[in-house]
Amino acid sequence: MMKRYMLVVLVILAVAGGQAYAGDRGFYVGGGVGIPKLEVSDFNEDFADLKFENSSGGFKLFGGYRITKYFAAEGAYTDYSNVKHHEILPWGEFREINVAIDSWDLSAVGRLPLGKTVALYVRLGGASYSADVRTTIDDETENESRSGTGLTYGGGIDFRAKKFGVRIALDWLDIEDTGGVFMPTASLTYTF
Numbered sequence: 711m712m713k714r715y716m717l718v719v720l721v722i723l724a725v726a727g728g729q730a731y732a733g734d735r736g737f738y739v740g741g742g743v744g745i746p747k748l749e750v751s752d753f754n755e756d757f758a759d760l761k762f763e764n765s766s767g768g769f770k771l772f773g774g775y776r777i778t779k780y781f782a783a784e785g786a787y788t789d790y791s792n793v794k795h796h797e798i799l800p801w802g803e804f805r806e807i808n809v810a811i812d813s814w815d816l817s818a819v820g821r822l823p824l825g826k827t828v829a830l831y832v833r834l835g836g837a838s839y840s841a842d843v844r845t846t847i848d849d850e851t852e853n854e855s856r857s858g859t860g861l862t863y864g865g866g867i868d869f870r871a872k873k874f875g876v877r878i879a880l881d882w883l884d885i886e887d888t889g890g891v892f893m894p895t896a897s898l899t900y901t902f
Contacts, residue, residue: 734779734823740877741771742897746790748809766791768893770881774819776901782819784833788812788881790891799847806846811891813839813883815862829868837862837883860884868899875899 746768768791774784790811799805817835824830836859843854866879877897884890 735776736902737773737775738782738899738901739771739773740875740897740899742769742877742879742895744768744770744881744893744895746793746811746891746893748790748793748811748891768895770893770895770897772897776821779823779829780821782821784817784819784835786815786817788815788883788893790883790893803848804846808844808846809841810844811839811841811883811885813837813862815883817862821868827870829870830865831868832863832865834861834863836860839883839885841885841888856886858886860886860890870899870901873901875901 744767768789770786770788772784772786774782776782790813792808792810794806794808796804796806815835815837817833819831819833822830838857838859840855840857845852845854861884862882864879864881866877869876875898877895877899879895879897881893881895882890883892
């Protein structure tokens with residue numbers, strides 16, 4: 711009799727616990743914008759003394775699944791935007807240099823809830839990236855592309871009210887033989 715009672719109590723606790731965490735599980739999607747920081751001189755030593763400007767802000771689209779309130783798996787596409795430099799060379803020719811980077815990544819996400827609506831998170835994963843450098847002098851263009859895989863990581867804070875949320879994050883992408891790229895982002899999220 712005591713064993714049945716204990717079994718019934720355990721089943722009730724398991725069901726109640728599952729219901730309590732149900733809102734912390736499920737699929738989510740999001741998208742946001744950011745301002746990338748890129749050390750262009752790492753791509754080419756000749757760029758070291760040049761001043762580059764962002765032609766536009768970057769953006770990130772992501773989606774994932776919260777397995778528990780503490781852990782999620784997430785995939786993302788990030789466009790780190792373009793940075794440009796243009797100048798008139800001493801002999802009168804016009805030169806423009808454009809560097810563009812984007813990546814696809816898959817990450818494990820660890821979450822630390824600070825209540826029902828706020829959580830801190832960190833993520834660590836791998837990315838497949840493409841980095842393109844285009845140099846134009848007058849009408850002649852030279853393209854240099856590199857692609858590969860690298861480590862991606864980040865962290866931030868997640869605010870959620872029911873299904874909608876706001877995420878403030880810092881994201882890094884390591885690119886071989888360079889300093890990589892860093893981007894703070896602000897995103898909107900939706901949980902299904």
